[in-house]
Amino acid sequence: MSSNAHSMLMNRVESLSERLALIHDNILQRVSLVDRVSCAIYDPATDLLKTFINSTRNGNALNRYQYPLEASVSLSRLAASGECRVIDFIPGSVSPDNPHSVWLLEQGYQSSFTVPLFSGDHLVGFVFFDSLTEAAFTDIVQRDLVLFCNLILMAIVSELTAVSCLMTTAQVAREFVTLRDFETxxxxxxxxxxxxxxxxxxAQEYNLDDEFVEHLYLFAPLHDIGKIGVPDQILLKPGKLNDTEWVVMKSHVVKGVDIIRRVLKDYQLSHMVDSRLMINIVAGHHERLDGSGYPKGLSGDEIPLEARIVAVADMFDALTSKRPYKEAWPLADAFDELRHLAAIGQIDSRCVQALLDNQEVVADIISHYRDPEEQPALQE
Ligand SMILES: [Fe+2]
Ligand SMILES: [Fe+2]
Incomplete structure (x- = not known):
């Protein structure tokens, strides 16, 4: 690894996309024929391979694309074997039988080099290098690019590690006290x-890139991390909370922000991850557009988009789940409630519209990932 490449990784750079663009600059100094570097990440929970970050010098970027890994025979083979793949002449070896191949052929890329990324035994994703030149990926070029793949891997894994450190910390702290999961x-x-x-x-309307989409997905489960600081008799109380209990309950937001800051600092990850997004989600998920939320009573655009999105997702799931003080609502009633809360200006109507426009997918998510019966439900 060149010292230049190493320092660019360690210096604070705002986003992974920017970091990838810098790595691409560095690659171009050694291998001028690489017109595009992109990285797709793999989610074992859904078996989806998803576009994540890309640096595209020539051609149009492919965004918001996802497909099951098992749908690609060749990538599944790379995932299983850990080997890389070289295609010297794309038009002769790729058939336009899926959106990705169609896009690839349209860009005029002639050759490609694909490298699977692993963290331990776990598949993290793939790096794709594309060139407008035929047979650009000689043995020597491949060797150089594999070194750069390690940089890309480090940048991505440091973020995934931050999230799993936080989740583990939360879980361990909770289990230590009560031997029970803090949230299902x-x-x-x-x-x-x-x-x-x-x-x-x-995404399209708001010009949000895939990195933002995937970070939001990764960080959303941290929203209630501060509940590890709320006693069980309040968290699990059947029935309504009294005023004093409610104050303690609300403190989970501020406690959550403290925990995130502390863990990021302890693991020296503050400069490596998009910590602002993480903190905004935790800090803002109970704020309401009309200023009626907590802890700060922010209103309108003062509430970051990521917090507004997480608020709607969290609220919908809370409504359709059983809680200590209520039964699970039918989906139709939950949709009505969201419509109502958007109409009175509490929650983001565009976020609500997204759920209303995708009711079948919502129903699939709710029915596919059910709570185990015996798990205790929580106050929200
Ligand atoms: Fe919360
Ligand atoms: Fe929640």
Whole structure:
């Protein structure tokens, strides 16, 4: 790894996309024929391979694309074997039988080099290098690019590590006190998938890139991390909370922000991750557009988009789940409630619209990731 490349990774750079663009600059100094570097990440929970970050010098970027890994025979083979793949002449070896291949052929790329990324045994994703020149990826070029792949891997894994450190910290702290999960895993999975559905629906209109979409999905489950600081008799109380209990309950937001800041600092990750997005989600998920939320009573655009999205996803899942003080609502009633809250100006109507426009997908998410019966439900 060149010292230049190393320092660019370690210096604070705002986003992974910017970091990838810098890595691409560095690659071009050594290998001038690489017209595009992109990275797709793999989500084992859904078996989806999803476009994530790209640096495209020649051609149009492919965004918001996802497909099951099992649908690609050749990529599944790379994932299983850990080997790289070289295609010297794309028009002669790729048939336009899926949107990705159609796009690839349209860009005029002639050759490509694909490298699977692993963290330990886990598949993290793939890096794709494309060139407008035939047979650009000679053995020597491949060797150089594999070194750059390690830089890309480090940048991505540091973020995934930050999230799993936080989740583990939260879980361990909670189990230490009560030997019980602090929030059902199924709720976190569902609300993260709902948040991702919303942000994907809004992405084009709001000009949100895939990195934002995937970060939101990764960070959304951290929203209630501060609940590890709320005693069980309040968290699990059947029935309404009294005023004093309610104050303690609301403190989970500020406690959550403190926890995130502390863990990022302890693991020296503050400069490596998009910590602002993470903090905004935790800090803002109970704010309401009309200023009636907490802890700050922010209103309108003062509430970051990521927090508004997570708020709607979290609320919808809370309505359709059983909680200590209520039964699960039917989906139709939950949709009506969101419509009502958007109409009175509490929650973002565009986020609500995203769920209303995708009711079948919402129903699939809710029914596919059910709570195990015996798990205790939580106050929200
Ligand atoms: Fe919360
Ligand atoms: Fe929640």
């Amino acid at each position: 895993g199924a709720h976190l999975t569902r609300m993260a998938l709902l948040a991702r559905l919303i942000v994907r629906d809004m």
